[in-house]
Amino acid sequence: MIKSVIIDDEPLARSIVKEYLQEDAEIEVMQECGDGFEGVKAIMQHKPDVVFLDIQMPKITGFEMLELIDFPISVIFTTAYDEYAIKAFEAHAVDYLLKPFSKERFNKALKKWKEQHNTTDTKSNTTSLLEDGQKQPEEQSRVVVKNGSNIKIIPVGDIHYIEAYDDYVKIFTKDGYSLKKKTMNYFEQTFNAQQFVRVHRSYILQIQQITKIETLEKDSHIALLKTGVKIPLSKTGYVKLKAVLGL
Amino acid sequence: MGLLYALFFFLWWAVMHVIVIHRFGFSWQTALIDSTINNTLLLILSFAMVMALHYYTPSRSKSLMLFGWSIILSMACAVLSKLVLSKIYEGDNAYVVICHKSFLIRFCIAFLMIGWVMLFSWITNTMKSKQESEARKTDAEKLLREAELTGLRQQLQPHFLFNSLNSISALAGSKPEEARKMIQQLSDFLRGTLKKDDQQMLSLQEELKHLQLYLDIEKVRFGHRLSTEINANEQSMSLLLPPLLLQPIVENAIKFGLYDTTGDVTIQITTKTENSDLLISITNPFDIETAQPKGTGFGLKSVQRRLYLLFFRNDLLQTNINQNLFTTTVIIPQQPSAANT
Numbered sequence: 001m002i003k004s005v006i007i008d009d010e011p012l013a014r015s016i017v018k019e020y021l022q023e024d025a026e027i028e029v030m031q032e033c034g035d036g037f038e039g040v041k042a043i044m045q046h047k048p049d050v051v052f053l054d055i056q057m058p059k060i061t062g063f064e065m066l067e068l069i070d071f072p073i074s075v076i077f078t079t080a081y082d083e084y085a086i087k088a089f090e091a092h093a094v095d096y097l098l099k100p101f102s103k104e105r106f107n108k109a110l111k112k113w114k115e116q117h118n119t120t121d122t123k124s125n126t127t128s129l130l131e132d133g134q135k136q137p138e139e140q141s142r143v144v145v146k147n148g149s150n151i152k153i154i155p156v157g158d159i160h161y162i163e164a165y166d167d168y169v170k171i172f173t174k175d176g177y178s179l180k181k182k183t184m185n186y187f188e189q190t191f192n193a194q195q196f197v198r199v200h201r202s203y204i205l206q207i208q209q210i211t212k213i214e215t216l217e218k219d220s221h222i223a224l225l226k227t228g229v230k231i232p233l234s235k236t237g238y239v240k241l242k243a244v245l246g247l
Numbered sequence: 248m249g250l251l252y253a254l255f256f257f258l259w260w261a262v263m264h265v266i267v268i269h270r271f272g273f274s275w276q277t278a279l280i281d282s283t284i285n286n287t288l289l290l291i292l293s294f295a296m297v298m299a300l301h302y303y304t305p306s307r308s309k310s311l312m313l314f315g316w317s318i319i320l321s322m323a324c325a326v327l328s329k330l331v332l333s334k335i336y337e338g339d340n341a342y343v344v345i346c347h348k349s350f351l352i353r354f355c356i357a358f359l360m361i362g363w364v365m366l367f368s369w370i371t372n373t374m375k376s377k378q379e380s381e382a383r384k385t386d387a388e389k390l391l392r393e394a395e396l397t398g399l400r401q402q403l404q405p406h407f408l409f410n411s412l413n414s415i416s417a418l419a420g421s422k423p424e425e426a427r428k429m430i431q432q433l434s435d436f437l438r439g440t441l442k443k444d445d446q447q448m449l450s451l452q453e454e455l456k457h458l459q460l461y462l463d464i465e466k467v468r469f470g471h472r473l474s475t476e477i478n479a480n481e482q483s484m485s486l487l488l489p490p491l492l493l494q495p496i497v498e499n500a501i502k503f504g505l506y507d508t509t510g511d512v513t514i515q516i517t518t519k520t521e522n523s524d525l526l527i528s529i530t531n532p533f534d535i536e537t538a539q540p541k542g543t544g545f546g547l548k549s550v551q552r553r554l555y556l557l558f559f560r561n562d563l564l565q566t567n568i569n570q571n572l573f574t575t576t577v578i579i580p581q582q583p584s585a586a587n588t
Contacts (some may be wrong), residue, residue, distance in 0.1 A: 016417035080409035
């Protein structure tokens with residue numbers, strides 16, 4: 001049996017996917033979800049083999065939802081927006097269905113999924129769904145994180161600093177930190193370079209949070225944040241920070 | 248009209264010419280022939296000047312050239328009439344003497360006439376071309392404004408269309424009757440969108456009817472999540488507004504409402520009259536915490552631009568945030584003249 005989950009905010013859009021899937025006795029729809037929050041829960045619970053995912057949905061988009069899932073999944077996007085196709089394929093989507101789609105087109109997507117599923121290990125082709133999904137980084141205005149079962153949307157301006165933490169990063173705000181499985185490079189590229197500076201291999205700072213830069217000894221500096229936290233600055237980080245601050 | 252005046256002055260001058268020659272002691276016949284020949288030549292040469300200027304208007308810097316032309320033509324006029332007249336009256340010594348003596352006067356008068364005609368037609372031509380270029384400019388501006396208005400009006404979101412078609416596709420399998428109904432609504436809506444012309448203001452009643460089609464389609468798409476409340480004041484129903492003005496605002500409200508919250512969404516539309524102007528408020532819920540800090544979205548910006556182009560006012564669209572409600576208010580002035588200027 002193949003497990004699937006349908007995530008779309010329009011009930012009729014879900015029903016047509018479900019209708020098309022009924023033809024295929026192998027596939028079972030485990031759950032239908034109206035938004036990304038339900039979607040994350042359903043995926044965690046059912047560990048589906050394939051997810052039919054809309055992009056524009058309430059609160060968090062389909063892409064943001066995918067970032068919250070720690071294990072590889074196969075995704076077939078269903079959307080009326082053609083402008084996300086590149087981003088979707090960069091995220092290693094199995095297929096990208098433009099609404100309205102015909103049954104033939106839908107079956108083709110299913111066939112494609114089955115071929116990929118049988119020949120290669122899904123893990124190898126979908127782990128990258130979570131990694132380097134951003135070949136053409138666009139500026140981010142918010143970050144979606146998950147603390148346990150709570151999903152939080154953090155506006156970029158609320159972030160004090162980011163610290164590397166193994167495969168994760170810790171995103172510090174006034175309420176403590178949240179973990180996210182992303183690389184430091186990802187944030188360095190998608191944040192506004194005038195607002196956030198990579199001051200150290202393991203730290204990205206929001207410059208508005210800095211109250212003081214202290215010199216400990218020659219070539220050794222730290223930044224003092226408004227919250228009292230001290231962040232070490234690397235040699236190049238110190239130079240970059242001075243350039244952004246115009247010193 | 249100008250030509251008639253010019254001819255009248257020529258005739259008047261020709262009569263004066265006859266009288267002056269007669270007063271010098273020549274017969275009426277001689278005076279008449281003298282005047283006719285001299286002034287016909289003058290008329291022909293003046294006409295030549297007008298024609299020349301009609302096809303070629305020299306720039307301001309070359310206006311001295313016109314002075315030269317006038318001298319040459321006047322000289323030609325004086326010389327030719329002297330030659331012709333002395334030929335006709337070859338034996339009449341008294342006349343030939345006068346003819347020779349009056350050469351300078353004839354030249355001066357011809358110069359005065361031709362110079363005046365030249366100046367007159369030069370000024371007329373310059374003014375005309377100035378007027379024409381100004382008219383062209385206004386025409387171009389008007390066309391540009393209309394094109395911009397058309398563009399602003401027709402910013403129908405293609406996603407709306409594709410998502411609606413997707414819903415119809417879904418209904419076609421399970422509920423064909425409803426699919427048919429939705430096709431009808433979508434067609435009526437699209438037809439209404441395509442034929443509207445900006446110059447023609449619509450009554451609020453008509454605009455709300457059109458809006459209802461849009462809302463009905465969106466309700467089919469989003470199901471129970473979306474509901475609407477329209478509180479239209481009876482008096483305001485007959486007031487006028489530009490066509491399709493409300494749809495992008497409502498579209499914006501629905502987008503904000505549905506994509507910014509996960510619960511059920513009620514869009515409220517309230518109309519009233521204030522100081523004889525039409526006031527329409529559209530309210531949607533939103534989440535102040537997560538709303539993208541973009542301010543007024545593209546939808547509202549285009550509405551604002553459209554209102555400016557139609558009424559030359561920038562204060563007709565206002566937005567207001569009250570707790571978790573976002574309200575957009577449009578004011579439509581009711582002086583019909585304002586919309587047409």
